[in-house]
Amino acid sequence: MSTPASTGTAPRGKHTLAAAIARDVPDGAYANLGIGQPTLVSDHLRPGSGVVLHTENGMLNFGPAAVEDEVDEELINAGKIPVTELPGAAYFHHADSFAMMRGGHLDVCVLGAFQVSANGDLANWHTGAPDAIPAVGGAMDLAIGAEQVWVMMTLFAKDGSPKVVPACTYPLTGLACVDRVYTDLATFEITASRGRADGALLVRDLSGTTLSALSDRLEVPVVLA
Amino acid sequence: MSARVLDSYAESVADVADGSTVLVGGFGMAGMPVELIDALIDQGAKDLVIVSNNAGNGDTGLAALLAAKRVRKVICSFPRQSDSWVFDGLYRAGEIELEVVPQGNLAERMRAAGAGIGAFFCPTGVGTPLTEGKEIREIDGRAYALEYPIKGDVALIKAHTADRMGNLVYRRTARNFGPVMATAARTVIAQVGHVVEVGGLDPETVVTPSIYVDRVVCPGAQEA
Numbered sequence: 001m002s003t004p005a006s007t008g009t010a011p012r013g014k015h016t017l018a019a020a021i022a023r024d025v026p027d028g029a030y031a032n033l034g035i036g037q038p039t040l041v042s043d044h045l046r047p048g049s050g051v052v053l054h055t056e057n058g059m060l061n062f063g064p065a066a067v068e069d070e071v072d073e074e075l076i077n078a079g080k081i082p083v084t085e086l087p088g089a090a091y092f093h094h095a096d097s098f099a100m101m102r103g104g105h106l107d108v109c110v111l112g113a114f115q116v117s118a119n120g121d122l123a124n125w126h127t128g129a130p131d132a133i134p135a136v137g138g139a140m141d142l143a144i145g146a147e148q149v150w151v152m153m154t155l156f157a158k159d160g161s162p163k164v165v166p167a168c169t170y171p172l173t174g175l176a177c178v179d180r181v182y183t184d185l186a187t188f189e190i191t192a193s194r195g196r197a198d199g200a201l202l203v204r205d206l207s208g209t210t211l212s213a214l215s216d217r218l219e220v221p222v223v224l225a
Numbered sequence: 226m227s228a229r230v231l232d233s234y235a236e237s238v239a240d241v242a243d244g245s246t247v248l249v250g251g252f253g254m255a256g257m258p259v260e261l262i263d264a265l266i267d268q269g270a271k272d273l274v275i276v277s278n279n280a281g282n283g284d285t286g287l288a289a290l291l292a293a294k295r296v297r298k299v300i301c302s303f304p305r306q307s308d309s310w311v312f313d314g315l316y317r318a319g320e321i322e323l324e325v326v327p328q329g330n331l332a333e334r335m336r337a338a339g340a341g342i343g344a345f346f347c348p349t350g351v352g353t354p355l356t357e358g359k360e361i362r363e364i365d366g367r368a369y370a371l372e373y374p375i376k377g378d379v380a381l382i383k384a385h386t387a388d389r390m391g392n393l394v395y396r397r398t399a400r401n402f403g404p405v406m407a408t409a410a411r412t413v414i415a416q417v418g419h420v421v422e423v424g425g426l427d428p429e430t431v432v433t434p435s436i437y438v439d440r441v442v443c444p445g446a447q448e449a
Contacts, residue, residue, distance in 0.1 A: 075398055134323075
């Protein structure tokens with residue numbers, strides 16, 4: 001982690017958060033940005049960073065969203081958004097695309113989430129509502145496949161309940177797979193896999209809150225990084 | 226045997242039997258064999274099991290096949306979308322079965338079928354509802370779930386160009402499931418935009434070799 005623990009005065013909006021994540025993606029990394037807010041991270045990657053974006057429908061090194069006559073229905077990302085092709089791009093079929101994930105070749109993925117537990121369990125595919133039609137896509141493959149799994153989400157749900165929790169109550173996407181959680185109020189490092197005995201989350205980038213305010217609202221132990 | 230080149234979608238799907246498992250390529254509209262699906266609707270086969278990434282969009286293609294009540298079960302990774310109202314309605318009415326499979330497992334299970342693999346251990350989905358009831362084995366300290374192949378009776382795929390032997394090349398992200406589905410079904414039917422003579426494709430660029438392909442369909446391309 002290169003950025004020191006710091007305190008911002010206001011919660012981070014999605015663009016500020018995307019910029020913060022983009023700064024942490026190592027130069028030259030092969031990265032997958034999940035559907036929804038994580039795609040915003042690509043807008044903030046430093047030109048010349050050499051980051052290569054992977055899309056699970058079968059492409060490496062795609063570029064910005066296609067506009068006007070660039071739009072080609074056979075050149076889309078996993079969100080089915082028309083994109084563009086950068087020099088050095090490559091196409092491959094689905095089995096190869098997911099082998100890249102499971103095989104440990106993808107350096108980073110950024111995913112949205114409903115909940116993340118203190119030991120890094122991820123719930124992001126199903127609310128568990130009895131009338132919901134289950135749909136998983138590539139979420140489970142990404143969660144267990146990428147070398148680093150980062151989550152981008154708000155820290156509290158609309159009803160005020162925390163989304164970083166002792167144990168997920170929503171159906172799981174993957175076990176102990178999340179390494180880092182970027183939220184509007186703080187960034188959390190999951191330490192369970194690093195042998196920290198108390199399982200506390202390391203907190204940095206406090207934004208519009210304080211450690212003690214966070215401690216009061218979360219049911220998981222947090223310490224400053 | 227090399228592929229037969231046909232110019233009729235209807236002829237290419239004429240022998241699809243009731244109860245068949247049909248692998249349908251495409252991710253969104255990219256690589257979706259729309260004309261083959263339309264021909265299958267006209268052909269009338271019913272009680273089908275459809276294997277595809279999605280469960281139909283809008284009112285055309287797979288959605289139209291579902292709406293015609295020809296499909297008993299869908300095996301897919303992502304049925305629920307903003308425009309999947311046909312599937313949603315059938316599912317909520319209890320008129321269609323659904324097996325949700327993580328997208329990579331969907332591809333790998335077909336790859337296994339095409340490669341003669343009896344089953345494989347995969348880490349995806351361990352500890353989630355999608356591996357409930359599956360055998361879990363720890364290998365080198367990591368937990369894996371036992372996954373079985375998905376084999377098709379028929380695959381309907383779309384490629385960019387075929388030669389008259391059935392070698393295929395694809396275009397951009399329309400490749401998606403095509404190459405894997407081409408290995409995993411007993412009868413593989415590819416609709417293509419262009420047919421070239423044997424020798425007209427650079428062998429170094431062939432993505433799906435002709436050995437996998439039974440029928441190539443391209444209007445106007447039938448051999449004289």
